[in-house]
Amino acid sequence: MVLNYIWIAFFLVALLVAAFRLIVMGDVDTFPAIMNSTFDSAKTAFDISLGLTGVLSLWMGIMKIGEKGGLVNAIARWLTPLFIRLFPEIPKGHPVFGHIFMNLSANMLGLDNAATPLGLKAMEDMQTLNRQKNEELARRNWLSQEKLEEMNQTASNSMIMFLVLNTSGLTLIPVSILVYRAQMGAAQPTDVFIPILIATLAATIAGILITSAYQRINLLNLPVMLLMGGMCLLVSGMMWMAQVLDRETMNTGSTLVANILLFLIICGFILAGVRKKVNVYDAFIEGAKGGFETAVRIIPYLVAILVGIGVFRASGAMDALIGGVRWCFETVGINASFIEALPTALMKPLSGSGARGMMVDTMTTYGADSFAGRLSCIFQGATDTTFYILAVYFGSVGIRNTRHAVAAGLLTDLVGILAAIGVAYIFFG
Numbered sequence: 001m002v003l004n005y006i007w008i009a010f011f012l013v014a015l016l017v018a019a020f021r022l023i024v025m026g027d028v029d030t031f032p033a034i035m036n037s038t039f040d041s042a043k044t045a046f047d048i049s050l051g052l053t054g055v056l057s058l059w060m061g062i063m064k065i066g067e068k069g070g071l072v073n074a075i076a077r078w079l080t081p082l083f084i085r086l087f088p089e090i091p092k093g094h095p096v097f098g099h100i101f102m103n104l105s106a107n108m109l110g111l112d113n114a115a116t117p118l119g120l121k122a123m124e125d126m127q128t129l130n131r132q133k134n135e136e137l138a139r140r141n142w143l144s145q146e147k148l149e150e151m152n153q154t155a156s157n158s159m160i161m162f163l164v165l166n167t168s169g170l171t172l173i174p175v176s177i178l179v180y181r182a183q184m185g186a187a188q189p190t191d192v193f194i195p196i197l198i199a200t201l202a203a204t205i206a207g208i209l210i211t212s213a214y215q216r217i218n219l220l221n222l223p224v225m226l227l228m229g230g231m232c233l234l235v236s237g238m239m240w241m242a243q244v245l246d247r248e249t250m251n252t253g254s255t256l257v258a259n260i261l262l263f264l265i266i267c268g269f270i271l272a273g274v275r276k277k278v279n280v281y282d283a284f285i286e287g288a289k290g291g292f293e294t295a296v297r298i299i300p301y302l303v304a305i306l307v308g309i310g311v312f313r314a315s316g317a318m319d320a321l322i323g324g325v326r327w328c329f330e331t332v333g334i335n336a337s338f339i340e341a342l343p344t345a346l347m348k349p350l351s352g353s354g355a356r357g358m359m360v361d362t363m364t365t366y367g368a369d370s371f372a373g374r375l376s377c378i379f380q381g382a383t384d385t386t387f388y389i390l391a392v393y394f395g396s397v398g399i400r401n402t403r404h405a406v407a408a409g410l411l412t413d414l415v416g417i418l419a420a421i422g423v424a425y426i427f428f429g
Contacts, residue, residue: 006308006387006406007305010311011311014314014317017317018030018034018316021316034314034315037310038307038310041307041309041310044306045299045307046299046302048306049295049299053292055117056290056291056292057291058288058291059118060287060288060290060291061285061288062265062269062284063099063287064283064288065273065278065280065283066269067095067287068278068283071272072098073098074098075097077093079097079100080092080093080097082227083097085218085223086208087161089156089158090126094125096122096125099121099125102118103115103118107384115166116392117291119162119166120396123393126159126397127159127398127399130159131152134152137151153401154401154403155394155401155402155405160215160402160405161212162393163393163394164208164210164405164408165207166384167349167384167385167412168207168208168416169204169383169416170200170203170231174196174381177359177381178192180356180359180360181363181368185368186363187369188369192378195423195426195427196377196378196382199381199382199419200383200416201231201232202382202415202416203413203415203419204231206415207408294396297395300395301391301392301395302388302391305391309350321346322343325342337429338375340362341373341375343361343362344362344380345379345420348384349383349409350387350388351385352385355380356380359377359379359380363377371428374427374428375421379417383412386412386413390405
């Protein structure tokens with residue numbers, strides 16, 4: 001329901017802003033720009049879905065090999081003590097735990113192309129569990145088919161926790177951001193590396209705490225506390241590496257490590273299949289067939305969200321929002337030097353490519369080594385694209401009632417934004 005209201009608001013706010021600009025300011029270009037944005041956004045949504053088809057097919061094929069080779073089940077057993085605390089609805093040792101782990105690992109390594117299909121597979125398995133639970137409940141309570149279908153279109157607690165973990169965007173190797181900074185002429189492209197780690201860690205911890213509060217999950221247990229402590233130690237180690245290595249070595253090394261780990265995962269799955277005497281080629285083909293079907297299911301959801309965002313931007317509503325925020329801070333005498341970078345933060349929950357464009361524009365306008373330029377990079381790395389992930393992941397399994405997913409995701413984004421601003425002032429203010 002929340003997403004429904006937000007989507008409607010995109011269009012109504014855009015209409016009001018465009019009408020004001022036409023009637024009061026005599027701007028005759030806004031409405032054509034809005035309509036052009038609808039066509040461009042719809043095309044972009046289709047291109048994104050089409051571009052995902054090959055990657056989805058590849059990783060769904062690899063995951064099918066891992067399933068038949070027993071490796072996914074093995075990973076699930078290893079992670080059961082931790083994941084049963086965060087995902088209490090999922091049975092112990094279920095293979096979906098392996099898919100969740102693979103998705104989160106790919107995200108942490110900055111491997112977005114690998115993370116999305118792995119995440120879609122995890123969401124598909126959670127929806128299967130959701131349907132099984134709902135069908136049993138419907139049989140016991142003599143519920144109608146319409147009621148059962150409504151229940152199947154409602155996100156489960158596990159789906160929401162998984163989505164929030166993705167939207168928190170914990171990334172240990174923000175290679176793309178460092179590359180953009182180098183291209184924009186930053187004297188030290190890696191100077192935002194540590195601030196990004198701090199901001200994204202804060203967002204991830206906040207996401208777990210917020211979603212657990214909604215779902216009344218008790219986090220005071222050893223596995224979860226070890227996870228929190230391990231995350232802090234891992235980030236501390238990355239901070240130390242960033243200080244002792246020069247930027248070229250850091251960029252090259254992080255990219256190399258990420259891709260080595262990814263290829264080792266592929267080879268590990270294949271070897272596990274060989275060990276179990278699985279016909280790995282046939283298993284890959286069987287899994288890959290689902291890639292095209294999943295990509296097609298995503299298209300309408302992506303078109304809806306990207307068109308809404310495009311209309312909001314083209315109407316000038318985003319510029320008006322930024323101007324209003326600036327005025328509020330300056331009126332009460334608060335340092336508003338972060339406002340120049342704020343478009344990146346506001347765009348990030350809506351569109352990853354849009355936020356990337358905002359980041360590049362900020363560095364172009366104010367300089368890569370300016371406070372705004374650096375802060376825009378920290379915003380870009382602090383969290384992930386909440387509405388894009390929600391549209392793709394929930395859309396792939398037909399979820400319409402998102403419950404508290406949007407609220408938890410946006411609160412997590414807010415923590416990431418505040419952490420980014422705070423750490424930027426500490427490091428560069």
